[in-house]
Amino acid sequence: MNASEGYAVFFFPQALEALGDAVKPYLTGQAEGPHIFCKEIDTAGAFTEMTLVGQSPDGHNVELELMVPSSMIRMIVSAHSDGSSFGFGPRPMVKPATPATPPITPVA
Template sequence: MNGHDGYAVFFFPQALEALGDAIKPYLTDQPDGPHLFCKEIDTGGAFTEMMLVGKSPEGHEVHVELMVPGSMIRMIVSAQSETVFGFGPRVAAAAP
């Protein structure tokens, strides 16, 4: 992903087609496929609510809440930048 904490949300191809131009400004087109990168996500309803963080043309941070039917989502991947992975106690990594 892009090294930030959050979630990468991948859509079914038919969903991207149905959403059309409305979804395009929010998509990140990476080698792993077009997806949304969200800071927060709530899947507890008919609509999946996603909080996106971006920059305005003036450089200010902008928060956008986007909601789509849950049936449009193919996969959600957690993209946490923790260096420790696996089971067991978590110990802070030493600074380089």
């Protein structure tokens, strides 16, 4: 299995309402639905711990740990870099393979 590049954590609408303005700076991906993209995640226990990577106002890289009650999370999606497409956007249609031999017609 390929190494994970991160996780998209989606919340229940009521959870976003309860967390209010405190969670808004961490939310991304409004087209797919509000979610938090994090580098690491720990789902053991009553709280889900997310490690986020960001930048401070002066441009330095920082790591943040955000913990929320696990009951607030609707879905967690893992992102990988194996060359396949990932995400929620439209994907190109793949033509079905044409059979190498013509179909067999039953004899009546």
